[in-house]
Amino acid sequence: MPGYEGIGAGKESGFLPPPVPLQPVAPAQPGPTPEEWNIPALSEDVAREAFKDYVQSQCCYQSGPANEGVITNMESFNTYRLRLETFTESRSTEMAEKPYEGETADFYTQPAPTPWEVQTKTPELFTKHTEEVRVPYTSNIKVIKQCNKCNGSGKNEEENCTDCNGTGKDRCSKCSGAGKKKCETCKGKKKLLTFIKLKVEWANHVDNHVVEQNSGLKAEELNSVNGKELHKMTQIMVYPLYGFPNPAIVEASDRLIKEHQSKYAQTSRILQQRQTVELIPVTKVNYKWKSSIHIFYVYGKENKVNTDNYPETCCCVIL
Structure with missing residues (x-):
């Protein structure tokens, strides 16, 4: 994908070189006037x-x-x-995933903006801030077939619910009566949304x-x-x-x-x-x-x- 070459699952692109800035015109810089070069001496009482x-x-x-x-x-x-x-903005990208929650898979429906084209809101000048953004037109849905945690079932078959000891009785609220906890990876959805994550600092x-x-x-x-x-x-x-x-x-x-x-x-x-x-x-x-x-x-x-x-x-x- 243009602008995102070299990144894969779990691999960061590192900091991306920014566009070449325009060089401003040097303003006139008058120095302080002579009377401003010194501060009145402190009095003994003070x-x-x-x-x-x-x-x-x-x-x-x-x-x-x-x-x-x-x-x-x-x-x-x-x-x-x-x-x-010096107040700076730096950008880096990596592949990311999250439990699928009905989002639209927009991968390649339009050309994805390059990292420095993604719109973000600059915080107050000279303040530290970090923001993570899902890059538009990079999202895809991955159906889990061989999840290490749940084998694609959406439940963690290796770990019983501790509240009901895996029985699911008494309408256990922790496991919804299933006796097994939700898979931590897919949160029981059996699908993941994969996308390119842009980190702006x-x-x-x-x-x-x-x-x-x-x-x-x-x-x-x-x-x-x-x-x-x-x-x-x-x-x-x-x-x-x-x-x-x-x-x-x-x-x-x-x-x-x-x-x-x-x-x-x-x-x-x-x-x-x-x-x-x-x-x-x-x-x-x-x-x-x-x-x-x-x-x-x-x-x-x-x-x-x-x-x-x-x-x-x-x-x-x-x-």
């Missing part, structure tokens, strides 16, 4: 309140350092984060690149917070951010776009890409407590706090 809230949320942290520690220095490390999302592939600012805060900590959005572009194929003022973002944008094209365009259809750049505020706070200097970080629009050396902890027992 930093301390965020620190207090964080300490209160930790069962083993005592409040002294947060309430009474003396802030000696605050340093801002505004950090760029580039994110590239939508996936969102995401890669991030954070421009390190040597603040000391681990880059993975930034995955859970949001920043100030400087750039956002959504279209079939996005382009490298050649006009962006930070060279590291330009290089990362060019590299990630090429990587996504190489990884996904051969076996999937790229439906949409989304490229964003955020400026994430990171503030490193030095404070003094009992003659020692300690550090905490306040980061993200949420003013999330991280500290690895909190000086006053106690042993907690959680019941």
Whole structure:
């Protein structure tokens, strides 16, 4: 059958190469204006309140350092984060069968649509979803003559009904008084509907690149917070951010776009890409407590706090 060569019972075709996409025209990409490149420095009062809230949320942290520690220095490390999302659709086919339930056998009544011609409804962009479709004009009816389970009788002769011990007495509801269970393969119909099953998978592939600012805060900590959005572009194929003022973002944008094209365009259809750049505020706070200097970080629009050396902890027992 055209478009389905090489598949047989129990054999998948693998992922099918998509049609060649049209190449969109590159749009103008203005970078952020100078006043958008930085976020106003965090005030000492805001930093301390965020620190207090964080300490209160930790069962083993005592409040002294947060309430009474003396802030000696605050340093801002505004950090760029580039994110590239590629939303793809992939298709694979295999022969399938199910118990016959009166469906029309339409095999070869018309030419079957090729895998990428079968109509499906695309889910919300950038969301994961899977759908299985019976390909039109590929259905056929197979009469069971030598079923391994029931010998074509529609009943499993090897396994008695457990509710009535195979007697069928008292109008047993499990076996309808037959004393034998329905065949699991044909569900008692003695016929199967065979067809080509199309599996359609939508996936969102995401890669991030954070421009390190040597603040000391681990880059993975930034995955859970949001920043100030400087750039956002959504279209079939996005382009490298050649006009962006930070060279590291330009290089990362060019590299990630090429990587996504190489990884996904051969076996999937790229439906949409989304490229964003955020400026994430990171503030490193030095404070003094009992003659020692300690550090905490306040980061993200949420003013999330991280500290690895909190000086006053106690042993907690959680019941």
